[in-house]
Amino acid sequence: MSRQSNRTTDSKKMNAELFTLTYGALVTQLCKDYENDEEVNKQLDKMGYNIGVRLIEDFLARSSVGRCQDFRETADVIAKVAFKMYLGITPSVTNWSPAGDEFSLILESNPLVDFVELPDNHSSLVYSNLLCGVLRGALEMVQMAVEVKFSQDTLRGDNVTEIRMKFIKRMEENLPAGDEVHSRICVPC
């Protein structure tokens, strides 16, 4: 469907249930195709990654957030700006590790899993694994390598949904010019 450029920051309201149904159709089709929960988790992560690398530009274009100075600032921006902008929820940032390189996002509600129950034969399926891929892909485009996984999931009987994010490293080689003090002059051939 072609879009006219009359887009307000409020966005065209789309039925959230249509979104839930679409995601559900996606996951069930993947389950039928791959028949293996681990494989489905991997595919969801890959799809999320592809979404993340594109979504980050949209996020940066619309939110005018500058470069974050440290991982704590990144966590705040993800929870308070990004999740609010895209899913309409504001998770809380908790459980910081002593080194300050790991934290948890606690989601009270997850729009992807409205009306969903996991059957017993899919006990190791991480239903919302797409979100992990999105976060990983988006942060990689701003030169941060992270590891993202679900440590608690309401679909598997826990009280809350918890996403655990761990900082691996800063990707210096991809840093754009001007963002790093010691960058080398690049010479195109």
Add this chain to the structure above:
Amino acid sequence: MAIFSVYVVNKAGGLIYQYDNYVPRAEAEKTFSYPLDLVLKIHDEKVVVSFGQRDGIRGTVSCQQVNVKAYKMYIVITGNMSWLELKCCIVYVLYLLLTLCTHTSINLVGHALLSINGVDVNGKFTADGKEIIEYLKDSTNYPVSIRFGRARLSSNEKLMLASMFHSLFAIGSQLSPEVGSSGIEMLETDMFKLHCFQTLTGIKFIVLADPRQSGIDALLRKIYEIYSDFALKNPFYSLEMPIRCELFDQNLKGALEIAEKAANFGPGS
């Protein structure tokens, strides 16, 4: 007040999009009789006037030598140069950069042969495939009507200039006396201003505009939004590749029109 062109450069320095909005052309079309009193020569696969100035058609001096030196200096840039050598390189390369915009007041650059008898030429051949220099030596082809003008930059030249700018942008932040400076944000000449905006992900949006044109910062942000919408949200567009999306073109043209009229980008535009 005009916006001349828009360039989008990816993380690696490759040009992924280029649009010429307004190209001010100084052209002259004249009818000639045998023998032709201008001296023509081939330069860079184009036929240019090497000597002879009449009626607004300009000849060249040896600025081509300067261009060649600049190319060679550029290739020689390494990490271990003294500041003086580096600054000389930059001066040469900046001279080349001026050809990014086709509207320049350098009198040295010769006009190129654009069309014969109303038909656009193809490099050094006419549209039918005959060599132009041979064609014009034959008196039976006269009288002939030839149009001369400033040669348009070919897409290869634009690609090269864009990657050169990418390196200069990095050098800009290196030269800074203060720590943590950004790269080149604006390059100003008497005929145009080049504005550059680099996103956190390394994509550069470059706009060449009239020096008096205002609101280019807002335009650069708007182009970023249009890119994130119509290029990135198109699932068939691969990242870092040339942008070939109709909707992106259309919306970019719309944004340029709005910027030229000095209107503000409303929340829905």
